[in-house]
Amino acid sequence: MRIALSLLALMLFCASAHSQSQIQKDDAKWLLERITGVKWSADHPVLLQMISLIQTGNRRGAVELATQQSDFLNITVKNFGLKMSTREETIRLPLNDFTATIMGVVRDEIDARQLLYGNFLYVGDPSKIPSSTNTETNARLMATQNLNTYARHLLSSNNHYQALDNKKIDIGQVLIRRATQYLVVSESNGAYTIDRNPDPAGILTSRTFVEAHVEAGTNRRPVEYTFREFMCLPIEAWADTASSDVRIGRDIDRMPGGDHLKFQTSCKGCHTVMDGFRGAWAKWDFNNDIAIQSTIRKGNSDNNGVMQKLNRNGTVYAGGYVTIGDSWVNNASRGINQTLFGWRGLDGRTPASSGDGVNGFGRMVANSKRFSTCMGKRVFEQVCNKTLPTNETATFEGLGSKFEIANYNLKELFIQAALDPKCK
Numbered sequence: 001m002r003i004a005l006s007l008l009a010l011m012l013f014c015a016s017a018h019s020q021s022q023i024q025k026d027d028a029k030w031l032l033e034r035i036t037g038v039k040w041s042a043d044h045p046v047l048l049q050m051i052s053l054i055q056t057g058n059r060r061g062a063v064e065l066a067t068q069q070s071d072f073l074n075i076t077v078k079n080f081g082l083k084m085s086t087r088e089e090t091i092r093l094p095l096n097d098f099t100a101t102i103m104g105v106v107r108d109e110i111d112a113r114q115l116l117y118g119n120f121l122y123v124g125d126p127s128k129i130p131s132s133t134n135t136e137t138n139a140r141l142m143a144t145q146n147l148n149t150y151a152r153h154l155l156s157s158n159n160h161y162q163a164l165d166n167k168k169i170d171i172g173q174v175l176i177r178r179a180t181q182y183l184v185v186s187e188s189n190g191a192y193t194i195d196r197n198p199d200p201a202g203i204l205t206s207r208t209f210v211e212a213h214v215e216a217g218t219n220r221r222p223v224e225y226t227f228r229e230f231m232c233l234p235i236e237a238w239a240d241t242a243s244s245d246v247r248i249g250r251d252i253d254r255m256p257g258g259d260h261l262k263f264q265t266s267c268k269g270c271h272t273v274m275d276g277f278r279g280a281w282a283k284w285d286f287n288n289d290i291a292i293q294s295t296i297r298k299g300n301s302d303n304n305g306v307m308q309k310l311n312r313n314g315t316v317y318a319g320g321y322v323t324i325g326d327s328w329v330n331n332a333s334r335g336i337n338q339t340l341f342g343w344r345g346l347d348g349r350t351p352a353s354s355g356d357g358v359n360g361f362g363r364m365v366a367n368s369k370r371f372s373t374c375m376g377k378r379v380f381e382q383v384c385n386k387t388l389p390t391n392e393t394a395t396f397e398g399l400g401s402k403f404e405i406a407n408y409n410l411k412e413l414f415i416q417a418a419l420d421p422k423c424k
């Protein structure tokens, strides 16, 4: 009887040890697939290494190992970036400058606030791109510092990034940081002149973002989409009819359909805040495939360098605001918007209610509490492949503060999201 009982105990012990080890194996596989975005076979050496890390209690070490796999950058981070890069918010796009720059910032663990105000972008390093096929050779040639090639394939088209987006190229490995953003000044018969971007703001002044939101329109969309992508706030969430209407343009009818009340209760809500900020882009346009900043290329701008589209349809309401420069005011700092955005000024300390250009705007957005929370939410959703109920903001705020404590290291945020108990 005693022997039978010990035997039973032994069997139970083995069974639980067995299931314990199965749980760890499943956990390792789950973490690896969440971080890399692809399936892995059960006997892959990386997976086996992760399992043994988990067995020694080092789950974080296992996640770190997963982030060292090329698919982490080339799939997970790439899709994270692509989704924010255009109006369609889709991942069914070729690589672009916006996304490559996010991938580079994650890989090099750079303070991610710089994504919204830094003077840099990532390109394929010609010395690292293999030259075995035509596409690869093309990608390589396009990234050379030859001015005309650079202007044609990086500043006037997406050719370089599209060519980089080739299964034979490990994009995450070949990207290199270029310290200065350039824009096309002029072009004639394939000969270009280029100059430094006078108002660099990371990916907000990437060709992709400017094309998506500054082309046509009245430069209100870049405000809408900056908040949508980097604050996770749709325009309805921050519309405020009680805010100042001083900055609302002359093209906005104050009597739509003869009804002033409609202006007061509807139009005004979005336009107080949006028109307050849109001055940031007053000197920007996008035309014939290139991003234009009036300081170095006049484009359709007036004597103040303000693109004419900002003041167009001036007779709709002649008493409206006339834009005379690229200053902006923050009309999202009262009422619920104050807590919603968590502004901390341009430098993270001094409150600011105004500023200049896209660079100043980007600084203010990047330093807000909301930016960190939003990155927490986006990274969580990308890694964990799920959304949380809208009242579960604590998870995202928690990830946001870990992100800040880690000096805005996005790679660390991906690790923290995978380790979050809510992820599984």
Ligand code: HEC
Pocket (backbone or CB within 6 Å): 217, 218, 219, 220, 221, 224, 235, 236, 239, 251, 252, 253, 256, 262, 263, 266, 267, 268, 269, 270, 271
């Ligand atoms: C839900 C927010 C919202 C409300 C409410 C709203 N607008 Fe707008 N409005 C926008 C956005 C966003 C843009 C920029 C659209 C773009 O460029 O794609 C815009 C652009 C405009 C433009 C410029 C169009 C152009 O060619 O760029 C006019 C004119 C305008 N709105 C008038 C009005 C009027 C009049 C009302 C009230 C009847 C109103 N809006 C209500 C968000 C709003």
